[in-house]
Structure formats: C-alpha cells, structure tokens
Amino acid sequence: MVYTTAVVGASGYTGAELLRLLAGHDGFDVVSVTAASNAGEAVANLYPSLRGAYGDLRYAPLDADALAGTDVVFCALPHGESQKFVPAVADTVGHVIDLGADFRLPPDVYAEWYGEAHAAPDWCDAFAYGMVELYRDTMQTSRHIASPGCYPTAVSLACAPLVAAGLVEPMIVANACSGLSGAGRGLKTTSLFSEADENVSAYGLLTHRHTAEMEQALSHVAGSNVSVLFTPHLVPMTRGILATCYARPAVSGLSTAQLLDVMRDFYANEPFVFVVEEPSGTKATYGSNAVHVTARFDARTGSVLAIAALDNLVKGASGQMLQAANLLYGMPETTGLTSVGITP
Amino acid sequence: MVYTTAVVGASGYTGAELLRLLAGHDGFDVVSVTAASNAGEAVANLYPSLRGAYGDLRYAPLDADALAGTDVVFCALPHGESQKFVPAVADTVGHVIDLGADFRLPPDVYAEWYGEAHAAPDWCDAFAYGMVELYRDTMQTSRHIASPGCYPTAVSLACAPLVAAGLVEPMIVANACSGLSGAGRGLKTTSLFSEADENVSAYGLLTHRHTAEMEQALSHVAGSNVSVLFTPHLVPMTRGILATCYARPAVSGLSTAQLLDVMRDFYANEPFVFVVEEPSGTKATYGSNAVHVTARFDARTGSVLAIAALDNLVKGASGQMLQAANLLYGMPETTGLTSVGITP
C-alpha cells in the first residue's frame, strides 16, 4: 500500500527534511510540494541535495482544493499559517500532520503563550499532540497530529520517566542548547553565520513559548501540574539539541543507578530512545531519529540531572512526524527512519 | 542472499562510516569488526551513533585466521598496515576491499610517491582501482578492490569527461578543500578543533601523495599522460571535498554549454553523479554517495574550470567501496546507498 502525500511549505528546513526522509520511505508517495514564495522553482534549486530523489519536481502554489483526497498532508508552514490553512483541508484529506506550533496547545494556553487568539480554536481538538513515546495511545485514534516542538521533545523525553515515577519535584530547570536550523531558513540577523559562529548566547529568557509544551507533556505523564523554567541557547552548529535538566528529588535515597533503571524501564520498547550511561553529544544523533538520554543523582547537592540529545530536524520535527505517520497507518514506526547517526 | 562481512580497522572514521552504511544494507551481514588498540571495547562506546544498529558488539583483535571464509573483508587500517595484512587473507576470503592507500598504485609508482618500497608488491595486481565510474569494467572481473583516495575521486570525476574527450591540455591544476575527517581519527595537533576552526590552510604543497592517483586515473581515461599540480586545503568542517580544477583548452571554440553536455553524456547512466549548472557546495552531498560536478569555459582568459563536490567519507571512501561491493556481487550499485544529502 502506498499513500499519496503532500508537503505544504516544503521550502523551509522541516519541509525539506521531510522530503529527504520521504525519499527513503516506500509507503508514501510525494505527489505535491508547495511553497508560497518559491512556487514555480525546482526543489533541486533550493536543495541541490534532493536532486537525486526529486529530479525536476517544482514547488506548486498552495491550493487547498488541489489537495483534496490526498492521504496525508504534512504542513510545514511558517508560524500562524497552519491555523488559517488547516480548516480548508482537515475534512478533505486523510490526515493532516502539522509541523508548526499552531495545534500543539489548547486555544487558551496558546493565547497565553503566543500573545494572540487562536484563529481556528475549534480544530485544536482534532489534533493529537505527537510526542510518540508519551502520547502514542491518543495519537493512534486521532485523525490529525500536531508535531511537538524540538525543545519540548528533548526536555520531555529527558524528564518524563523521572516525573512519571514521582522521583522529582514538579519544577524543572531546563537548560538547552540548539543548533541554528531550529531558527529556520528565514532571514534574521541572528541566524547569519558571522553572528552565530564562535558564539553561544542565551535567548528568550523566562518566556520562550516552548515552555508551555514542556509543562503540558510533563504534567500529562505526572498526572499533576509540573512547571518548567526553560532557557534556550544558540550554539554554533546546524543541527542538534542538548537538553540538560535539573530538578530536586521528591523522595529520599535516590541513586544514579536507580534513575537509569527507571529510564530503561520507561523506554524499554521504544526503538528510538537509548538510555546511555555516559551522556551522548548531539552528534551521536545527527541525521537520525534517535534520542539519547541519561540521568544522574547528586547526593552532594541534592539534585537530579536528566539529559537528552537529539537532532532537532529529525526526532525534533520531521522524523518524529514520519514516525507518527507510520503509526497512523499501522506501519512499523521505524519504517523509513534510522536510529543511526552520522558520525563524525 | 546475504554475504558475511568483516570490517577490519573499524575504529577509524572510514571503518565507522562503513558500519553506518552496512547497517542499512540487507545484503551484507557484519560478522566481525576488529580494532587493534580498541579491541575489547564496545563499538557503541567509540561511536554512540551506532548503538541502535550494533548494540553491544565489541571490537575483536585483528586475526587473519579467524576471518578465513568470510565473503568480504573491508580493510580500513592505518596507512601501511594493509600491505602487511592482506597477504594473510587475500586467498582465504572472498574479496578484500581495501580503503587505505596500499593497493592503489603499481609498486614502482607507490615507491616514488610514498618514499618506501611496497611490502607486498606481488599482490598489487590482484586489486582493481575502485573508482567505479572510470574503472567499472576492470573492477567487475577483479577479486579485490582498492579504494581511491577522497581527493582523487573528486578531481578525477570533475576532469575525466573533459580529459577523455580531449578538450583540455594534459596538465591540470587541482585546487581542493577538505573537511577534517579526511585526516582521520588519529591524534595530530593540526586536527585539533582549536587549530582547524576559523582557519583555512594549504598543505602538502607540490608533493601530496594523492597526486599520483589523479594522474593515474586521468591518464587512464585520456589514454595518454596527464599531469596534475595538486594543492589541498583544510577547511573548518568535518565532511566534504570541493575540487576546483583548472586547465587550458586543447581545442578552439569551446563553450560552457559544450562542456556541460560532454559531462552529461559521460555520466548519463551513473546513479551517483549529477551534472549541475550552478556549482553545488559540499553540503549538498553530506552523508550521501553523490558527486555534483559542473564546468565552465572562460573565453576571456582561455581557461577551463571543472568542479566536483562530494562527501569524503562516503563517495570519497566507504560509500564508494560499498558501491564497489554491490558491483562485485551483482547487486544494483545503489543498494544501501543514497544520493540524497543531508541539508541543512
């Protein structure tokens, strides 16, 4: 069985990454790629890397009607565009898998963190939050899927086992480093090579919007409210997120061995999550759908550490959504995805 | 049919890259990996990226007897080691595919460029030079294969069509930039991050050993002697080679269009070579077995340019050798290999 597939907004990085991954997946047939400002251009002009798979395919303008009947539509539109676009296709296509931030949160939480009313609040319920390891059940019965943010995926997968087991207090300090591709292909001074190279900087202090997703996911596994103080940093690399998370123990007598065991149990059947003794660097996951997690208990200061490394464009975005698509269609979740990173 | 496979010297970068690629190839079953100084260690300790594919597999010490009967042995030993090792397995295994420089040249040329006598001169004839696009016929009937160097692959594939068609004079100026992985995982001051970062430097002026291979390959396609002045440069990236080659026209009335047509004809049936109008950067080939080539004729100065971009660890080493292994066993050359690069 091969499913017809469209990638909407395929000129950005997550769209291009979907095209790269779909090129290696036999179950999905890319029948349409759209890109507003680049309509008419060959995909291979923007991404010469895709020439081998897509030849002369050109971006089409975005046209909801033309997509009717498509099995699965991946939306990789700029922030805010999905809210406007989704109502036009949500009933006419099989599944919408949205890679933006538009359908990740309930409308009220969205409004609080994004500072604007949601444009399609009635559609939010139609989307399951697509963090596969934590929401698999909901996702399997949902028609549409909203991709988790890259940072929330890293932070939530690092902390979920410990939070779920009630081992830590419900206040997480999440410190994360991200490569520049997380900022997308849009033109911003801070994304220029000469600005980001040889530079590490913190940004979005106290108010980064991904915080809401982390609190949502961790509260979900905890069954009660978890709050997160999130501080993202830009580091001079293209791909990769490393989340280093801190919490205080909620029980006495913890040990590192115990934390690692809890992680191993929690992820025992997960094909993409690796619990490692020594913390992996992000490069261990480069180009793959893998997440490497580890933990430590520090008796000296009474602290718990949980660390996750992943590729923000794969497990943090397009790879996780291909995993979700596999899930929706009952294919093995690993189809078309690798857990082997490109190193060095 | 699945062939038993060993990777000898699997702790270095080309060995690890072979393991990465073999993990995605159903036709080869890795039954043994060896590493002299790392024997006993888990592959996943050195390369956490490989954990998903190789689990707890450990490096074995190098033992020629233990390899007897193996279908294919990939040798990724440090320079000079293959000459000593190959005689012990060349008759007892199906095929040896050597990724080092030991069997690329005739013994006399080897001695001239490497400044030492070859330790196994009688075995040199048993190895075909593995630059698939230029030596496919020889390779198909050879038992063993010697991997071309990364620079020679780039320079030769850039210039071969023009040299073969007699369009340029037989003296090529080959200027190339390489990422640091070409220098391997060995400890050298020049390979330190702090030395190589924010730095471009030329090295090996006039005497780089890869020159001999370029002259061999281009003379092969020309049917007469071609000389090459080769200047390699280190640039601050991990993977990738860009070769920018200059020659003077041997015929009058050349045009860029004609050069590109000659390239397209020459590579018409090649699954991994892409003739592009605008020069691709190396990143277009990251992690893939693709080569992107282009050419220009400059009427103003009477010069011909030919440019190639590739990933030195894939098409420049392990990927090309997996392509060679596919060829030896009559599998499609593209099996287990992609032409889609990881971008961004």
Place this chain on the structure above:
Amino acid sequence: MVYTTAVVGASGYTGAELLRLLAGHDGFDVVSVTAASNAGEAVANLYPSLRGAYGDLRYAPLDADALAGTDVVFCALPHGESQKFVPAVADTVGHVIDLGADFRLPPDVYAEWYGEAHAAPDWCDAFAYGMVELYRDTMQTSRHIASPGCYPTAVSLACAPLVAAGLVEPMIVANACSGLSGAGRGLKTTSLFSEADENVSAYGLLTHRHTAEMEQALSHVAGSNVSVLFTPHLVPMTRGILATCYARPAVSGLSTAQLLDVMRDFYANEPFVFVVEEPSGTKATYGSNAVHVTARFDARTGSVLAIAALDNLVKGASGQMLQAANLLYGMPETTGLTSVGITP
C-alpha cells in the same frame, strides 16, 4: 619602568595567549619563554600569529636557576607541574603568577577534588586567588597569584553580586558552555575537530574540579557556605564561556530590575565587567578581557537567573593574570588589555 618577564610553558594556549597580550604591553619585557617538549623550536613555528612580535625567539628548556632575578614569572605548565616547579623559583623571582590549577585551593580541598595529595602544600598560602573583582585586596598584598579557572571566573562573576547581597539561596545550579581551547593544546580524541564540530556534549557530570573554586569564591563573598552543582558542556567554538546559573530566591519581592541594580552597584568601578540588559553572547568578548553579565527573576517559577559571558583564554586565564600583574605593580589594571571584543 619595565619589568623582566618569563613565560614558562609557553607552547600551550594560555602561554601563547600571554605572549599575545604581553606583545601589546609596554611594562613587561619578555626575556624568556620555555617549553619542555618544544625547547629549541621557534615560537613562530608553533604560533605563526606571533611572528610579528617575537621574530626568531625560541623556546628554552625549563631551568629554574636561569629564571632567578626575573621580576615576574608566568607559569602556564600542564596540570601538576607547577607544584613541582614553584618551590624552586618562588623565593628567587619577584612574583609567580600561576595559570594552572595547582595553587587555587587549600591543600585539603585540592586533595579532595583532585584525588591526590598536593606536592607543595606549604606554598599554597603564598598565592592569592586571582579573581580580581572578588579578591583584589588579598591580591594586592600577596607576592604570588594563582589564576582562577575559566569556568569559576564566569560562574562566580555572574553570581557574586546576588550571593553577596543575600538575595539567593546558597545552592547554585551552574550550567556552562565552553569552547574547545579550554581543553588546551594537548592531544585528546574529544578535542579533535571532527569530534567536537556539530556537537554539544555535557561532561564531567557532578564532579568537575572547577566546582571547588566556585564554592570557594562564592562562599568568600557570601561569608558563609555556598554549594554549586556544575555541569560543563563543550560547544563547537574555540573561545568563550557562557555560564547560565540558577538559584532560588532567599527573599521575597525580587524583580529583574532589582537584580540588575545590585549587579551594577557591585561592579560600578570595574573596568572589565559590563552589566547588560539583554544577555550578550560570548562573541561580544572574543579576544578581550571583558565579562558581560545579566540577571533575571522569574516570578512564575520562583527562580533567579544569572548569566556571564567571557573569553576563556583572556578574562578566563591570561588576560585576568595580566590584569593581576598590573595590579601587583601598581599599574592601571587596564594596561595592555582591551574590553573591546572582536565581532563579528
């Protein structure tokens, strides 16, 4: 007045950085540079960047007797070497300024964190801890100076004002990112370009030795015990440390404005510390002796953030020690030092 100056261990990065800075300082005359394994080699061979200032100067072997009578001896020896060397010169030269870790801590604390007895415990008291902004008084009356570590300088200067004012609880979570030059010029696999590039990794979890210095410096300003959980990360750049520190408030009613005011007061007369509203990236300090600090209070989660950015080889090592030398000789602390970073 010009003081005779020797740099011992001048082939490493902090030694070379001292030579760079001393080349622009009229008050110190470099009369001797030593390097054990590179003795006899020209400084300009190892560091072509220094050719303009040091011409044909060659490294001498280390010889304590030959240094007798020198006004100031900067020691930039590998860890552990200073303990052995200092007793031979501490009485015969004017001042020893040690850039290693050997004289930063009392012998018992040293033994605890470094896992070995100190080789020259009687000399520890002769060294003032050289974090100028926090220990200026002690330094002025001390004969010898021990350079603070790069991480402790960043973390301590970020948190000192808040700790000194009693605004935060005495347990700091210090998360820091460092460029590779902090690991020195020694040959280690983890320092290779291909390993560190496109990679962020945490290391030294729970046990990094610099923790002891942070606790020492912050307890010093607090007047009572402060504990620190320190997690360093390697990021793909050469220079720079960014420390992002977290604490819980010790008083109610805090605000970001108040924290910034406290910082501005604390550093009002410091020529190299800049209190900034928006967090600076490390590149703002590249090549300079500046530190940029900022702070935030998050009422939502009840947390305090303090951030510092600096160049680990300048303010984190050689620059701070030149500042210390200026202080010892009563010169303006800014002599030969700039607070202007190289950007981009």
Place this chain on the structure above:
Amino acid sequence: MVYTTAVVGASGYTGAELLRLLAGHDGFDVVSVTAASNAGEAVANLYPSLRGAYGDLRYAPLDADALAGTDVVFCALPHGESQKFVPAVADTVGHVIDLGADFRLPPDVYAEWYGEAHAAPDWCDAFAYGMVELYRDTMQTSRHIASPGCYPTAVSLACAPLVAAGLVEPMIVANACSGLSGAGRGLKTTSLFSEADENVSAYGLLTHRHTAEMEQALSHVAGSNVSVLFTPHLVPMTRGILATCYARPAVSGLSTAQLLDVMRDFYANEPFVFVVEEPSGTKATYGSNAVHVTARFDARTGSVLAIAALDNLVKGASGQMLQAANLLYGMPETTGLTSVGITP
C-alpha cells in the same frame, strides 16, 4: 594631534571593525557614527563588543552637512551608496576613505565589471587605490583613498613580487577561500549559518567583480597587462581569506628559494607582510593587519604557486584603511594596528 573622525555606515561589519580599531588608536577621535536604517540605536545594541569603548554612543542619520569640517570620514556604506554620497563631502572634509567598491576603478572599467555607469565619474581621480604596499607613493599625495577589496588585497600581495620581477607569465589563476564576514551583515540566504556551515562552495565563476582590481594592481606592478582568472569560495568561518595563486614561469631555472628571496626583498620594509617558509593558515592573522605570503616552484609540472593569508576585515578592509589614514597624516603606519593574530 588628534583628528576628528566620522564613520559613515557604521552598522555594517567593516564599519564596526573600524570602530573596534579606532578604539585603540589615540590619534583619531570618533565624533560621529551614522547608520541609515539603524539611526537612533545605540552602537552597543548592535555590537555589544563595543560597549566598553563607545558606551551609549548612538548611530546618527547620514547628514553630509553635519560632517563638514571633519578631518577624516571613513565611508563604509553599502555598494553604490558612496558614489552618491561622496560628492557632498569630498570638498568639505579633510579626507574621505571609502571602504566600498565605488572608487577603486576608473569609470570605464567600473562600468564594464559592475554593469552600470558610475554615478560620480569625475570624482574617481580624486581617490588613490589604497593597497599600501603597492601604491604608497600615490596614496601619500592623494586627498582621498579607496579601499581595495579583500580578495584583491590577498591575491595582489601574493603575486606582486613575482609579477614585478617578471618571473611569471601574465596570466594568474587565483583560487581563494573566504569567511562569511566578507559577505557583510546584509540578510541573504547564502549567509545563513545553516547554509554556510559544513559547506564549501565556489561562486561568482568567471565574473567576480574583484577580478578587475586584481588585474589593475598586478598590471600596475608589472608595467604591462596581467590577466586573472579568479574563483572565490565560501568556507565556514567568519574571518579570513586564503588566496592560492597559480602561474606559469616566464623564465627558466626558477626555484622555490629564489621565489621566497624575491618576496623577502620586495616586502623587506613592510611592517605587516610576513614571508613565511611554510604556508600560514588564515587564523595566524585573525584580528590583525598582517598578511602571510609564501611561494613555490614546481619543476615537475612547470608551475609557480603564490599563497597569501589575511583577515578580510582587517588587512582586507578596515585595518588597511587605518594604515592608510596613518599614512595620510604622517603617523607610523603601525599606529593602532597589530601584526599579531589571535590564535587559537
């Protein structure tokens, strides 16, 4: 004597670099900085690195009248803007030093390479071409100075001694690698970190505008026409240009030693040009006004190599123009400039 100084267009990289250098120069007092789109903003907001030197200084809008009477006006405007601006100040200020491409070429050559008529052709003669080592005499008697391009500085200084001595044929193949800062602070997709990182690409094939300057400078020293085929490459670093140039010998019996001697003689009295035996990488010049050059003769292929390394923002732009300003005012050329690079 202190000269009043304005930097026009000081929000771009060459303008900011001028501000950095002027901060360390006692002879020039920055009385005005302008920036069209950033007027009103604090310099330290765009460049936190400059906070220590410029405090609260804000960009003013560009106003020619307000500049009247200023001793020296450095123009670092976007391409094409100087032609419009210069006529309004050229008679009312002491000196204009233009860092753009507007006054580097005679109007007819400008029109040919830039594809547009020059807007102020009558003013071109008022500007000396500011490549100090090759045009010092002209510059000393000129009122205004046009900054050479970064690539032409590297290529011309590499080849000038050999061309001047008639040792090579008058056709140079100039292959150069540049860091991203050469592309400026403007927003372009190709300047994004994620595009340029881990990537080397050739661009501007056959037609890069800097070619005309190289031909002008080398013809100037040769006393007859020299043509250049120039191929620039972008490499993943911020600063630095490495030019690797190829020519054929014009005389017989050349040797590398002879070429190096010719270089040493040619640059014997130059404070910023270093003739080195082994080719320096660009990092040897980072942040400095130095140029490192070397050469080789290859008897095997009958070729001459000449290589130059420099920092494109210093010797390739702002540093060279400060050197020019020193020259105009009779100060030592080295005032406020260092030949010591920042390494590592």
